Amino acid sequence: MKHPIELKINGDIYSLAVDPWRTLNEVLREDLHLTGTKLGCGSGDCGACTVLVDGRSVSSCLTLALEVQGKEIQTVEGLAPSGDTLHPIQEAFVEKGAIQCGFCTSGMEMSAAYLLSQNSSPTEQEIREGLSGHLCRCTGYIQIVDAISDAAQKMKQS
Amino acid sequence: MEQFSIVGKDVPRNDAVAKARGAAVYTDDMTLPGMLFGKILRSPVPHARIINIDTSKAKALPGVKSVITGKDIPKVKYGNWRLFADTQDEYALAMDKVRFIGDEVAAVAAVDKETAQEAVELIDVEYEELEGLYDVDATTKEGAPAIHDYCPGNVSVNRKIEYGDVEKGFGESDYIREDTFEVHAVSHAYLEPCSALAQLDLDGRITLWTSTQVPYIVQCLLASTLGMRENDVRVVKPFVGGGFGGKMELRTWEFCAAFMSKQTGRPVKFTLSREEEFLTGRRRHPMTLHSKVGFKKDGTLVAKDLRIVLDGGAYNAMGPTATFLCGNFGAMLYRYPNYRFHGQHAYTNKPPASAMRGFGAPQSLYASEIQMNMAAEALGIDPVEMRLKNAQVSGDKIPDVATISSCGFKESIEAVARMSDWKRRRKELKPGQGIGIGCYSFISGGVFNWFNTQYPFSAAEVRAFSDGTVHLLSMASDIGQGCDTAMKQMLAEELGLQMKDIRITTADTATTPQADLGAWGSRVTLMVGNAVLDAARKIKEQLFGALSARLNANVVYEMECKNGMVQPKGRPKKAIPFGDVVAMVQKSKRGEPLIAHGYYTPRDKGLVTPAFGFGAQIALVEVDRETGKVEVEQMWTAHDCGTVINPKGVEGQLAGSIQMGLGYALSEQFVMQDGKTLNTNFLDYKMPTAMDMPPSAVEHIDTYEPEGPLGAKECGEGLASPTAPAISDAVYHATGYRCKDLPITPEKILNSMEEGA
Ligand code: FES
Ligand code: FES
Numbered sequence: 001m002k003h004p005i006e007l008k009i010n011g012d013i014y015s016l017a018v019d020p021w022r023t024l025n026e027v028l029r030e031d032l033h034l035t036g037t038k039l040g041c042g043s044g045d046c047g048a049c050t051v052l053v054d055g056r057s058v059s060s061c062l063t064l065a066l067e068v069q070g071k072e073i074q075t076v077e078g079l080a081p082s083g084d085t086l087h088p089i090q091e092a093f094v095e096k097g098a099i100q101c102g103f104c105t106s107g108m109e110m111s112a113a114y115l116l117s118q119n120s121s122p123t124e125q126e127i128r129e130g131l132s133g134h135l136c137r138c139t140g141y142i143q144i145v146d147a148i149s150d151a152a153q154k155m156k157q158s
Numbered sequence: 159m160e161q162f163s164i165v166g167k168d169v170p171r172n173d174a175v176a177k178a179r180g181a182a183v184y185t186d187d188m189t190l191p192g193m194l195f196g197k198i199l200r201s202p203v204p205h206a207r208i209i210n211i212d213t214s215k216a217k218a219l220p221g222v223k224s225v226i227t228g229k230d231i232p233k234v235k236y237g238n239w240r241l242f243a244d245t246q247d248e249y250a251l252a253m254d255k256v257r258f259i260g261d262e263v264a265a266v267a268a269v270d271k272e273t274a275q276e277a278v279e280l281i282d283v284e285y286e287e288l289e290g291l292y293d294v295d296a297t298t299k300e301g302a303p304a305i306h307d308y309c310p311g312n313v314s315v316n317r318k319i320e321y322g323d324v325e326k327g328f329g330e331s332d333y334i335r336e337d338t339f340e341v342h343a344v345s346h347a348y349l350e351p352c353s354a355l356a357q358l359d360l361d362g363r364i365t366l367w368t369s370t371q372v373p374y375i376v377q378c379l380l381a382s383t384l385g386m387r388e389n390d391v392r393v394v395k396p397f398v399g400g401g402f403g404g405k406m407e408l409r410t411w412e413f414c415a416a417f418m419s420k421q422t423g424r425p426v427k428f429t430l431s432r433e434e435e436f437l438t439g440r441r442r443h444p445m446t447l448h449s450k451v452g453f454k455k456d457g458t459l460v461a462k463d464l465r466i467v468l469d470g471g472a473y474n475a476m477g478p479t480a481t482f483l484c485g486n487f488g489a490m491l492y493r494y495p496n497y498r499f500h501g502q503h504a505y506t507n508k509p510p511a512s513a514m515r516g517f518g519a520p521q522s523l524y525a526s527e528i529q530m531n532m533a534a535e536a537l538g539i540d541p542v543e544m545r546l547k548n549a550q551v552s553g554d555k556i557p558d559v560a561t562i563s564s565c566g567f568k569e570s571i572e573a574v575a576r577m578s579d580w581k582r583r584r585k586e587l588k589p590g591q592g593i594g595i596g597c598y599s600f601i602s603g604g605v606f607n608w609f610n611t612q613y614p615f616s617a618a619e620v621r622a623f624s625d626g627t628v629h630l631l632s633m634a635s636d637i638g639q640g641c642d643t644a645m646k647q648m649l650a651e652e653l654g655l656q657m658k659d660i661r662i663t664t665a666d667t668a669t670t671p672q673a674d675l676g677a678w679g680s681r682v683t684l685m686v687g688n689a690v691l692d693a694a695r696k697i698k699e700q701l702f703g704a705l706s707a708r709l710n711a712n713v714v715y716e717m718e719c720k721n722g723m724v725q726p727k728g729r730p731k732k733a734i735p736f737g738d739v740v741a742m743v744q745k746s747k748r749g750e751p752l753i754a755h756g757y758y759t760p761r762d763k764g765l766v767t768p769a770f771g772f773g774a775q776i777a778l779v780e781v782d783r784e785t786g787k788v789e790v791e792q793m794w795t796a797h798d799c800g801t802v803i804n805p806k807g808v809e810g811q812l813a814g815s816i817q818m819g820l821g822y823a824l825s826e827q828f829v830m831q832d833g834k835t836l837n838t839n840f841l842d843y844k845m846p847t848a849m850d851m852p853p854s855a856v857e858h859i860d861t862y863e864p865e866g867p868l869g870a871k872e873c874g875e876g877l878a879s880p881t882a883p884a885i886s887d888a889v890y891h892a893t894g895y896r897c898k899d900l901p902i903t904p905e906k907i908l909n910s911m912e913e914g915a
Contacts, residue, residue: 033189035186035187038184038399039351040349040351041839043432043839043841045840045841046349046840048349075180077179079179086175086179090179091178093174094170094174095170097171097809097810099174100171100810101348101638102174102177102182102399102638103184103348103349103638106180109178127848129849131847132847132848134848135347135840136817137346137348137400137814137818137845138400138638138810139810139814139817140810140812140813140814140851141813141847141848142810142813142854143810144848
């Protein structure tokens, strides 16, 4: 039996009917075509599916769509303020070479957003810890860590 | 060094903004109207004959649109080594036998994922189980059952190399050592699981969007397995989430998506789960390497005899190339005057091994680098000095293989020793600390035409427009490594334009120029780069002709493209904007567009590659003597990739290589039992995280590769090799444990320390 739900994603309200076993990741990607959120493992181990729910980073592959009714969901599509301006985190990822294949990128950015919302000037070690639930096979993480600390500085200045 | 304006600069990746926004579309992100979802039924047993398959219940399930088995598809074998048809040993779906747990038996397409899954579970397969053979000793033993009927004895590829006089060389050696090394399988673990989506076009052509490194190879092999003509199949590569060698063959789901879309008239998409990727996915070849090397007292290498058995798993996949290359890698890096190699590729009832970053080099070089260190110790020579003494230099000839052109190997060794303060640090190690070195050399693309293509190895088309923009078309595949950006940089450099002036279309077999062999073997920068420059130079020739006529210039004047202008060299006063000169060319040809084609095929470059990259790496580790845990404290790397096209790109490749090398050395391995892969998620398959990455310092050695585009060559693949031997050597110095069977685990270290005590 499908349940009617309302999801608030990036400020927009979506009314849908979903089976109770479907994950937030499936609903985002398959029903709403918000495909910036990726699926790398489906078991909570890679971080590629990370989104923010009420400001906290969660694995959308482990979260049921029904659980997040009425909550504020933010995906990578909601990070940039507009079509021609990037969020400082995205800007730093672009500039610092933190993106290669890009499959881990949106998840990394969402966790970075959460991290910086909790700690506006994290040390390198704190950034690494903040990323410890994320896997990247391309970059060796160095430029990602670099980008996040750069973004932290930019965000503090503005 | 040449002065460049865009090459060598940190321009951001072409696709970085799209990826940062989550707007880059990967195959599984795509949905087409009426699309069906595919699912594969895989063998639960390692080796069996298929007696019967009953699909009736699956077919009867509402929502199921197609169920296929080996009986329904053309009986055409495929494999990348088209040049030797007998190496092509795979069918898209099992015909009469399964050979590993995960072997593909049937496929379903249904209206949604859940129905597809349910239908797969309703297929009844009756197997007659056969003895499973899980290691090469078992399969190559006299009388072992044949895994493939065509191949009694189970050795599918034999490769021999011999030059000089090896026995005489050993006779002249003062010091000889013989060791056996075991290296293990690891996963590519690209973050994007494989995915393919096929659609039947109105006119009967199949379009396949797929997560691949080799659109052209997929196009050709897919056409042959479907019984269609090559150009009745169109393969498009969307954004790809990493490959590392694991996405360079035609795969079952690509075939099934195409076949079923033809059969149902509806688009069909298959996406693998991570569990499927781990359970059945391609992997790095496990190998046994027996290596005998002879040296003079002063450390000079005299002879080497290398025998390797590759555990290929159930099918050849890219195993023939790995076998071939291992022999070449065994004699690279140093001068081996007398060399003998015998490589054998053996079948086992395990998931097939295939190409993976480094492609035989990490295995071959693990053995040779460790032996180099052991010999240095025995002869009382510093390992750095020992390497400098034997290092290949520009102009060295490797028989049958190549003549080394640019070579910054010695400089790399010297640089890394200086950066790490090697001599002092080795003397002043704290207890539990160790420092070690590993080196590499790697190819810049392959020369051997195993795919038997009739096209140039790489091609590019450049279209120049009067608005000052240029459109670059190429079949090259950016799978994350950044080649689209590098190509644009080279083209902008050559035409004196900016990055923003260049539009790029790539990796679509219907619209980009034929052909390109794909992204593997570190071939793209050199080969596609040369094709791009060839096209750019043809465009320039036409621009220069038009400008010359317009200025009524003396024919001895050289022309150039610079800062968006075309001008006689060094005479900016006479410059005319690029776009205006394009218009002049067009007008002189009654409107014909200005388009040029460029090509590259290596010729007269030996058997292996036109150019080699080189490098050296040093690792500093600390080993906890209680727990055996290894902490890598620092890495130093110096490498020679010729001209650096994009420094951030190169550094990113290098850091990524260290991540992979670290995993190979210390944490990653498949846990197997009776042919079954037991660790099928990222929790149990332990890949290094941001917490595990050591600080690392890098130096690019300045060389210019004459065969490379603007002096560039390989980068980022060779670096998959030195990390494991460097760490291993450091662990030896810290603990006395000399690892001859990767990975290095705390248990192995503690056991050896106990034995030593
Ligand atoms: S896809 Fe959710 S953690 Fe990997
Ligand atoms: S950029 Fe490819 S996985 Fe991170």
